[in-house]
């Protein structure tokens with residue numbers, strides 16, 4: 294049984310010892326402390342998943358790009374910008390093992406990438422390649438904004454949407470695979486065609502790593518036309534090999550787990566033919582020159598976030614093992630902290646450790662009385678305002694006949710700047726609420 298500051302923890306891995314930033318001797322922890330001194334010290338920030346983080350050295354690099362532009366914009370536009378973006382795309386191509394740099398476009402965020410893919414689907418309906426009633430399959434736990442995008446582009450164009458029900462808590466990949474197969478069957482009933490599957494790589498809420506490689510393979514076997522993987526959280530958080538995954542489209546943010554400032558993401562489009570129909574929704578001078586080139590100029594704006602990918606790579610390479618080392622240590626740490634919390638509260642994790650990356654779902658004590666999405670949000674606000682803890686909370690409706698179910702799960706993250714004390718602060722806050730007989734009904738509107 295391992296022990297941190299006297300607290301025993303049940304996770305005694307064969308894995309290497311954690312290098313938490315509280316161990317002041319480690320050079321990683323010194324880098325982490327100096328690079329994130331702009332973080333509000335009053336907050337235990339265990340929610341890297343929502344907005345990511347950006348170290349001081351990358352912020353400085355971004356400011357330098359902004360100044361370079363403002364110093365001589367014409368020179369920057371004609372001689373600097375395209376080359377800089379190509380350099381970022383080349384780094385991303387290597388990080389995700391794409392075949393060719395032309396397969397990688399840089400866009401603002403995963404939301405924009407989804408709009409590109411779904412707008413393409415909408416045109417397929419309008420131009421007769423897809424027929425009314427053709428199906429798009431998505432996970433029930435697809436990100437809310439992506440669901441809206443599917444509604445805006447696909448439902449409006451006459452497509453039918455089928456949701457994959459996913460169990461939560463989840464115990465194995467098999468449960469997900471079996472629900473996915475069911476949804477494809479439903480999609481194909483009545484002779485409909487499944488034109489597109491939208492699959493998350495790491496779902497947002499509740500957060501679980503989805504066996505995308507298996508699901509993409511099943512899509513191929515079942516004749517689904519196209520697969521789009523929404524992997525907003527993936528790069529820097531879990532392994533990404535786009536060739537191995539085999540989807541047609543794959544997007545990840547770099548501002549969540551790859552230390553870039555907002556907003557920068559990539560959209561991978563497999564073996565995109567020249568003259569492809571795929572276009573950026575913001576049309577500018579480069580329309581028709583291929584998605585990567587279109588995306589590199591969508592009007593006058595600040596492109597600096599897209600240009601700091603080399604600086605972010607330099608930052609991660611200062612850590613032992615680079616991004617691979619960071620990813621592994623974050624995973625081990627978040628599992629260890631999740632297990633510490635569920636032990637303290639007498640609850641359970643929302644998934645086995647091998648179904649999570651750098652975020653894990655932690656059951657909250659049932660006596661907190663979380664009985665709606667509104668309760669979950671109010672409790673999150675209460676934890677921020679009264680305890681200085683930033684953590685998102687998921688409401689899971691009880692199933693029929695369940696006795697004493699856990700209805701609230703916190704999604705905890707671990708990133709290089711976190712220390713054990715962040716998680717102790719959260720543990721103690723919840724323990725204090727429980728000791729005081731708090732329930733969510735006490736929180737006013």
Ligand SMILES: Cc1ncc(COP(=O)(O)O)c(C=O)c1O
Nearest residue numbers: 402403404436496497523525546
């Ligand atoms: C699964 C998933 N998809 C898409 C997004 C949207 O990302 P962004 O707001 O950077 O576009 C998120 C954000 O958390 C997400 O978790």
